[in-house]
Amino acid sequence: MEKNLEQKINDIVVYIKEQVKESPKIGLILGSGLGELANELEQSTTIPYKNIPHIPISTAPGHSGNLIIGKQAGKTLIAMQGRLHLYEGYSPQLATILVRAMKILGVETLILTCAAGGLNKNFNAGDIMLINDHINFSGTNPLVGQNLDSFGPRFPGMFDIYTPKLQQLTIEIAATNAIDLKQGIYAGILGPTFATRAELQFLINNNCDAIGMSIVQEATVAAHSQMQILGLAAITDMALPDSSHHATHDEVMKSGRQIGIKFKKLITEILKNI
Numbered sequence: 001m002e003k004n005l006e007q008k009i010n011d012i013v014v015y016i017k018e019q020v021k022e023s024p025k026i027g028l029i030l031g032s033g034l035g036e037l038a039n040e041l042e043q044s045t046t047i048p049y050k051n052i053p054h055i056p057i058s059t060a061p062g063h064s065g066n067l068i069i070g071k072q073a074g075k076t077l078i079a080m081q082g083r084l085h086l087y088e089g090y091s092p093q094l095a096t097i098l099v100r101a102m103k104i105l106g107v108e109t110l111i112l113t114c115a116a117g118g119l120n121k122n123f124n125a126g127d128i129m130l131i132n133d134h135i136n137f138s139g140t141n142p143l144v145g146q147n148l149d150s151f152g153p154r155f156p157g158m159f160d161i162y163t164p165k166l167q168q169l170t171i172e173i174a175a176t177n178a179i180d181l182k183q184g185i186y187a188g189i190l191g192p193t194f195a196t197r198a199e200l201q202f203l204i205n206n207n208c209d210a211i212g213m214s215i216v217q218e219a220t221v222a223a224h225s226q227m228q229i230l231g232l233a234a235i236t237d238m239a240l241p242d243s244s245h246h247a248t249h250d251e252v253m254k255s256g257r258q259i260g261i262k263f264k265k266l267i268t269e270i271l272k273n274i
Contacts, residue, residue, distance in 0.1 A: 003054075005093055005100075006148055011053040012101040020045045020069045024078040026274060027099070027107040027227075028267070029218060031083065031114035034234060037264050038079040041070025049082075054097065056090065067098070073271040078102055085213055087191035092142035096221040103151060103225040109166070109274055110222045111267065112231045116212035117194075117239030119204050120184055125238055126259055127182050128266065129210050130170055131162055131231030134186040136216045137203075143224055152224035161223045166230040166274075173269045179262055184209025186233060188216030197241040204241070211239055230270070234259040 003011070030038055038044075049055045049065040057065055066081040084095040099110065118125065147154045167183075174181035187203045189195065191213035195203070203211060210233050222229050236259065 005097070005146075006150070008054045009097060009100045009104065012055065012097065013104045015051075015053050016047065016067070016069075016101065016105060019047055022069055022076045023106040024069060024076045024102070025106055025108050026075055026077045026271065027102040027110040028077055028079040029083055029099075029110070029112050030079060030081055031214060031234070034113050034115070034260055034263055036260055037267060038066070038068040038081040040264070041068055041072050041077060041079065044068050044070025054094075056084065056094070073268055075271050075274065077271070078105065078107060083214055083218070085191065086138060086140070086217065087213055092140050092217050093145065096142045096217050099218050099221045100148075100151065100225065103222075103227065107227065109228040109230070110218070111270070112215050112218055112222075112229065113263070113267075114212050114214045114233050115236045116186065116210040116233035117237050118210055118235040119187070119200065119239060120182070120209040121240070123182055123184075123209070123235050123238065125235055127180065127235040128174075128259065128263060129182040129184050129186075129233040129235055130167055131186045131210075131215070131233055132167065132183050133162065134188055134216050134219065134231070135206070135208060136188050136220070138188055138190045138216060140190075142217045142221050152226060156224045158220070158223060161219055161229060162231050163228040166228055166270075169273055170230060170232070170266070170270055173273065174266060177265060177269060179266055181266075182209070182235070186215055186231065187211045189213055195239065200239055200241040210235060232263070232266070234263060
């Protein structure tokens, strides 16, 4: 008999607890080209996704597919080195199941990162954008179906989904460390295709500042679970409708790695102050 979602989450939690004894309070999801931060965790334990019950292998290029538990800036973290995307064919519930597991393991704050295309003409490739809010253009929602009452209510509010005090902290840390931090609204699409010129123009006309294929589903589940949420997007390319060239995934990956140095600095300082 097929196990329900809650049973699968519990199986995952039991397995992780067999591997590590620490209780992380902070979760971190690392997007394309940004996974190196997890390799710097101290006293770390690496658990490949393929070893975790019910978790498929991440097929997205540049995603190592590991869960790493360790310490950074004196805090115990659980980090996803790569995520599961809807465009890989996974359901929203499966793509976000590790966020649910993090909640049971004790995570109170979730830091979401991703690579994104810039839509705001005041941005440049190489920028970091603080996500103030998002618009879900994926056409689906991970909370569809039976509500998991043990996590949150049937109709959770999404106002201030990205915790204002974490945003303010990030702004202050960026200013102190001379990091040029942009801010804006993230448009989450399904993928795997990049957007058409008309789609990009539509998003720009509707005040979106960056576009990507992740973040939204995870943030929704985290908000349902009453986590504090911080979202950061690495602007790896400019996705403008009047451009003669759209960045390839290889170019996005290369740009993500280049942004990684200041990204790591910013996140490390945030961790020290949470």
